[in-house]
Amino acid sequence: MGLGFGFDSGLRGLTAARMQMQLSGHNIANVSTKGYSRQNAVLSSSLPATLGRFQIGTGVDVTNLQRIVDGQLNSRLRTQQGIFGKALIDYRRSTEIEGILGEPGPSGISNLFGQLFGDLGKLQTDPASTALRGGFVQSAKALTSGLNLLASRLGGLQSNTFAEISTQVKNVNEYASRIAELNKEILSVEANGTAANDLRDQRDMAIQGLSDLMDTRVLERNNGVTDILAGGHLLVSGGIASQLVTTRDTKNTSKVLLKNNDQPLEIRGGRIGALLHSESKRIPELQSKFNALAFNGALEFNRLHTTGLPRNGGFxxxxxxxxxxxxxxxxxxxxxxxxxxxxxxxxxxxxxxxxxxxxxxxxxxxxxxxxxxxxxxxxxxxxxxxxxxxxxxxxxxxxxxxxxxxxxxxxxxxxQIDSSPNSRGTLSGKSASLGGSERGPFDFSSLPANFTIAVDGAAPTTITLNSLDFNNPSKVEAEELSSVLKAKFNAAGVSADAVVVGDSISLLSTSSGTSSSLSLVDGANSPLATLGLPVGITAQGQDNAMSVSVMGTYTGESNGHFRFVPDKDGEIGVTPGLTVGVFDQTGTRLATLNVGKGYSHGDRLDVAHGLQVSFGPGELSATNQHQFALDTLADPDSSxxxxxxxxNTFFTGSTAADLGVSSRISSDPNLFAASLKPNAGDGANLIKLLQTRHLSVDSLDNHTLESYYSDIASSIGFETKRATELIASEEKLLSFLHEQRENVSGVNIDEEMVNLVKYQQAFQASSRFINVVNQMTDVLINIGR
Structure with a gap:
């Protein structure tokens, strides 16, 4: 052991104390630095010196300058930062969507629906009122404008999402580049064993910022370099950062890709994940619901309006x-x-x-x-x-x-019910007539066939039916047959007409009065028998036609017709037991009307399904098979x-974005089809239109229009409430984790001041020790002189 042995121990003590004071000063200086991790010196006793049988300590060494961090806590903090970022976007989107709906409020769709049906109800009090019609049209325009505005704002929110995603992707690229640069710096610094504590803090902050934007996975190599996985792809590899780009797919939906790579990243977390979900799922689902509301509202309303009548009764x-x-x-x-x-x-x-x-x-x-x-x-x-x-x-x-x-x-x-269904005179008219008892379609597969017809005493004319006359001879509808017979009568110069009566055919002379006559003779392949037309008799015309009036509104549930056929010959109101049978399109007898002795001309007789009929004076002939038919329509357009x-639609368009009111009705509210009868005061269609308010629509999950919208608004309100609660909860947890990190890695001024005093005392003690060693050395030197 030399004379300077004590000096080494003292100097090591001075160095350690000075370095610890330096670190305390560094910690105190960064007490407010975001993301800074407290640092301290790791001390260990230096290698001892051997003196005989003994080992004498040589002081202290500073082996490392370390950050005080909890890796697991930092990992949880990064995860929670991503969860919070997603929850924040969800909360903002929910409040934005709730604001777009404007419920409850005067411009809300709920209120506009109420005004629409309210004004429709007012119109019932005076269907002919132009002012009330105009008021209803304005309410309808307000509703469609409200839906248009709602769709526009949702569309704008979706379009703006692309810009938001692009901005956040730009931030991702900046973070990734920063992490890659820090990786290179850390690798360079730590290559010689020096801890790059401050650089690591900066890198941790960049990673946390990245985690706020998207879900990430952090992989640290043994050399201190950190790799970042994002969306299933390597975003940062050592000192190299990949760049992300934002684009739109064929459905105009945002996609985040690696530059020069067509494969989109699967981003589910963070702000970008929430924005992508909002754009591709949440907003489109809402748009789909509002489009369904507009589509089905227009469909149900237009179904009734197209088959209604305007104020003037027709077009x-x-x-x-x-x-x-x-x-x-x-x-x-x-x-x-x-x-x-x-x-x-x-x-x-x-x-x-x-x-x-x-x-x-x-x-x-x-x-x-x-x-x-x-x-x-x-x-x-x-x-x-x-x-x-x-x-x-x-x-x-x-x-x-x-x-x-x-x-x-x-x-x-x-x-509308034909109020005068015998206008053609097939039931005791001025013209001579013979009615067919068979119902179409008719089987004329055995063609050619012919019959003769004699009108007004003229020579009989032969009429021949050929297979080329019909689209399908084995299935000839009454209307097609009527057209063929009319053409053949005209070509042959026969003064006769063929009239469709329900699914049957009646033949009439075109002349009128008692001099008018008509007779038929069947020929080859018996076409008249196929039609059920009487042969071998001569029908005579009359000076006066029988008047028949029909009243009421048809309440049946299917389309068809009623066919009225006398059960025997006789005079209305005179012949005892004279009755008229009423048959539906299947041939089922629905009613038997007593029009014989005791019946007063014009008396109303109940038929079926809300209809009544009255007869004027005249002769009925079962022999001539007099008949007339009345169309009974539940739905004039079942297609x-x-x-x-x-x-003749009221609403135009089919989506929330393009729904509107027909310009022709906006210009002239009298064209609004409030009626089912050709008179200005009729409001029968208004009753049906008002019923759409309570109609359960299959494609709206059996909701009414208003309840379907109410469900949408309620679900949005619930989502907003849930998002508000979630953001508060996630923010609280994030704050807790930040507090935990501060407890572990943060700088405590009081603690640092205590340490500073301790390090100062250690420095002073080491200095005094060196002085003592110096004095001892002087004594030893002087003894040797």
Whole structure:
């Protein structure tokens, strides 16, 4: 042991004390630095010196300068930071969506629905009032505008999400680049064994910031470098950081990709995860619900409106609202099948009835059109409409259906009851008539067939039916047969007409009065027998036609007709036991009306399903098979073809974004179809329209329109409440973890001051020790002199 042995121990003590004081000063200086981890010196006794049989200590060494951290706690903190970031975005989105709804409030959809049905109810008090009609139309426009605004704001929120995601992805790239740079610096510093404590703190802060944005996994190598996995991909590898980019897919949904890689990252956590979920799931689900509300509201309301009547009782012209899509790109619209015409509402297999009214006498004729969207083209539909008497329909260059009536006529699609169903005189009219007892479709598979007809005493004329006359001879509908017979009578110069009576055929002379006559003789293959027409008798016309009036509203649940047939010959109100049988379209007798002796002309007789009938004076003939038919329509359009094309619809559009009120009704509220009868004061359709308020809609989970919206609003309110509670809970847990970290890694001023005094005393003691050793050394040196 040399003379300087004590000096080494003292100097080591001075160095350790000075370094500890330096660290305390560093800790105190960073007491407010975010993410700073308290540091201390790790001391150990230096290697001892051997003196004989003894080992004498040589002082203290500073072996390391360490950060005080809890790795598990920091990992939990990063995880919680991501959970909090996601909860924060969810909370903000919930409050934004709740604000968009504006419930409860005057501009909320709930209130607008109430105003709509309230004004519709007011219109019931005076259906002819233009002012009340206008008030209802304005309420409808307010509702559609409210839905439009709601859809626009949700769409804007979704569009803005892309910008938000792009901003956050930019932040991710900055964090990733910073982590990669810090990795390189840490690797360089720690290569020679020096702890890069402050650099590690900075890296931890960057990783925590990254965890707030997206779910991450941290992997630390033995050399101190940290790799970051994000969304299933390596975001940071040592000193290299991958860059993320934001793009949109074919559905206009945001995707986060690695640059130069088409594979999207699966990001579920953090702010970006919440934004992606909001854009791809939450907002689209809400949009889908509001679109379903608009779609089904328009569908149910338009189903009733299309088959209603405006104030003037019918239409001279109508143009469809919804254009056809040129699916095959040939520049033509009329060749498109109804099923693939690109219309907003689906057309199904069913039937449509179009009614034509003679404005001069009120006579009504009706044509049934069978709709099959898989075989009927747009042009076919227009052609079928044009087959209705005095109606013309075309497909215009914009792909819309244009329908017009001849001068003196109006058309509609209502279920109005023909109040004068015997206007053609098939039941004791001025013209001679013979009625068929058989119902179509008729089997004319054995063709050719012929019969002879004699009118007004003229020579009999032979009428021949051929297979080419019919689309399907084995299944000939009454309407098709009527058209063929009319054409053949006209070609042969026969003054006769063929009239459809329900599913049967009646033949009439076109002359009138007692000089009018009609007789038939069956021929080859017995076509008259197929129709059930009487042969071998001569029917005579009359000077006066029998008047028949029908009253009431049909309350049945299916479309069809009532056929009225006398049970025997006789005079109304005179012949004892004279009755008229009433049969439905299946041939089932529904009622037997007593019109014989004791019946007073004009007395109303109950028929069935809310209808009544009265008869004027006249002769009935069961021999001639007199008959008349009355169409009974529960749904004049069971195919939704009118709704599909937008013919006489009230609402236009089919989504919350494009729902509106027809411009023609906005311009003239008198076109609002409040009626089912051709008079201005009728409000029968208003009753049906009001019932839509309480209608349970299958595609809305059996909700009414208002209850469906109420459920949406309630669920949004619940989600907002839950998001508020969740953000408070997650924030509390995050704060707790931060407090825990501060307890472990934070700087305590009081503790540092105590340590500083301790280190100062250690420094002073080491200094005094050196002085003592110095004095001892001097003594020893002096002894040796």
């Amino acid at each position: 001279k012209n109508l143009v469809s609202e919804n254009p056809v899509r040129d699916g095959d790109g040939d520049g033509k619209y009329d060749d498109e099948l109804l099923a693939y015409a690109g219309l907003p509402f689906e057309i199904s297999r069913g039937e449509l009835y179009i009614s034509v009214t003679n404005e001069s006498n009120g006579d009504l004729t009706r044509k049934k059109i069978d709709i099959d969207p898989l075989s009927m083209t747009v042009g076919d539909f227009a052609d079928e409409l044009s087959k209705a008497a005095h109606v013309s329909a075309t497909v215009d260059p914009t792909g819309r259906i244009r329908i017009s009536a001849s001068d003196g006529y109006r058309f509609d699609f209502s279920n 939704d073809v009118l709704v599909g094309f937008g013919i």
